Amino acid sequence: MNNFKIIKKDKHTRARLGILTTPHGTVRTPSYVMVGTYGRIRYLSPADIKKTKTQIIICNTYHLWEKALKAKSLKSKAKNKLNTFLIKSLGLNIPTMTDSGGFQVFSLAFWHAKGVKKIFPDKPDKANKIQRKNIKVTEKGVYFLLDGRKRFLGPELSVKIQDKLGADIIFAFDELTYLLDNYTYTKKSLERTHHWAKICLQKHKNKHQMLFGITQGGPFKDLRIKGAKFIGSLPFDGFGIGGSFGKEEMIDVLRWTIPHLPEEKPRHLLGVGKIEDIFRAIESGVDLFDCVIPTREARHGRLYTKTGHMDIRRGYYTEDKKIIERGCGCPTCKKKVSRSKIRELLKSDEPVRQAQGQRYALMHNMWFFNNLVEEIRNSIAQGRFGAFKNKTLTNFNK
Ligand SMILES: [Zn+2]
Helix, strand or coil, X not given: CCCEEEEEECCCCXXXXXXXXXXXXXXXECEEEEECXXXXXXXXXXXXXXXXXXXXEEECHHHHHHHHHHCCHHHHHCCCCCCCHHHHHHCCCCCEEECCCHHHHXXXXXXCCCCCCCCCCCCCCCCCCCCCCCEEECCCCEEXXXXXXXXXXXXXXXXXXXXXXXXXXXXXXXXXXXXXXXXXXXXXXXXXXXXXXXXXXXXCCCCCCEEEXXXXXXXXXXXXXXXXXXXXXXXXXXXXXXXCCCCCHHHHHHHHHHHHCCCCCCEEECCCCCHHHHHHHHHCCCCEEECCHHHHHHHCCEEEECCEEEECCCHHHCCCCCECCCCCCCHHHHCCCEHHHHHHHHCCCCHHHHHHHHHXXXXXXXXXXXXXXXXXXXXXXXXXXXXXXXXXXXXXXX
């Protein structure tokens, strides 16, 4: 079944417009994928989410794992394959994705490593040797310690859990390497990822779900090309570009990877979503990308506008009666909620008022990013993507 249709290609870049059809609706690509870690977006009702132009939501297998395996509602799921755990959890009939759970499991090793604060630092400390503590990677999968208990996650179990969660798009289980892993380790890891990819394809039986393979290869050109060629040759429904690269290396990784993936299938860049990176990804041929930026930054009071972002918690906004951004069509700005009001709510000691502030901030940021990508789609449709990119980035970095 061909679930993805390319409707237009940009003449000057690899950017393209497409329509991805899922059992829970269509997604116009390129599209931002909003993150709902625990199968919901905290502080927002289903009706709120609908008003933010959100097309698709990705949830984390790792965080939903136990809940999903225990949930009674899953028994009745067999009768109606489309009323899935995630749809029930979100309370919304919307296309969904789940990751494989691997990211969090492999991250456990790094979070505990001395001096590693971020998995993908912009400037990694090359003197800091990577030692994998708390996890043991084998050909079968990964053994890890969580809350003092020994646990295991591998390709077969990941597909099984993702089947139960019932997202429209699921990802193959792959090994996350660290930016500073050496060539030998990354090469060995790539072989494991390829072995696991084949197991995921074998175990994937839910025909309502699309299964995306993930290409890896760290920052090494030959491994990236090898990975893209191999994963690209397998009968996946789409492809995720995963892994280990710093900000500067992203363009290289995409340039090495994308030409070796089948043109007619969708491509998802995992964990990328800053404004400049969105343009870089789309012009490199990426159709989907997910990132916590719109939601996480809203929670910290950082609100986005066309001319940059503002930290609404600052005292500077105490008397500011303007809305967040003039001309913004989000539910918060349309309701004329002022900057000072949002600040006051976010800083309130009363949980109900604080939640209202969070809700206003979230709806604005999610709408902002979804609308930006909608404008990008329009610019591709009208053959003015390059000009739109330049104008947007110039205004944003003023
Ligand atoms: Zn707004």
